[in-house]
Amino acid sequence: MAxxxxxxxLDDYGRxxxxxxxxxxxxxxxxLASVGTLITDFLMTSDLGTMKHDIAVRTVCDNAADA
Known part of the structure; x- marks a missing residue:
C-alpha cells in the first residue's frame, strides 16, 4: 500500500x-512517523513554514470490475 x-x-510573504x-x-x-520525520528535517533546513500536512491512502485495483 502506498x-x-x-x-x-508557507513563505514569509504569505505565499x-x-x-x-x-x-x-x-x-x-x-x-505517520516517516512523514513527521520528513517535515521535521525539512523545517530544520528551510526557512519555509508549514500550514497543513495531508496523508491519503491510494489503492489500485488490478481488475476494474473488482472496484
Missing amino acids: FEVGIQF TTTRRFQNTEALIADA
Missing part, C-alpha cells in the same frame, strides 16, 4: 505551495 503525502508550505510525495510504508503508523 500513502500519498501532501505538505502545504503557499504544495508538494506531494509517495510514502511506501506498509502501516499507517509507520507512514
Whole structure:
C-alpha cells in the first residue's frame, strides 16, 4: 500500500505551495512517523513554514470490475 503525502508550505510573504510525495510504508503508523520525520528535517533546513500536512491512502485495483 502506498500513502500519498501532501505538505502545504508557507513563505514569509504569505505565499503557499504544495508538494506531494509517495510514502511506501506498509502501516499507517509507520507512514505517520516517516512523514513527521520528513517535515521535521525539512523545517530544520528551510526557512519555509508549514500550514497543513495531508496523508491519503491510494489503492489500485488490478481488475476494474473488482472496484
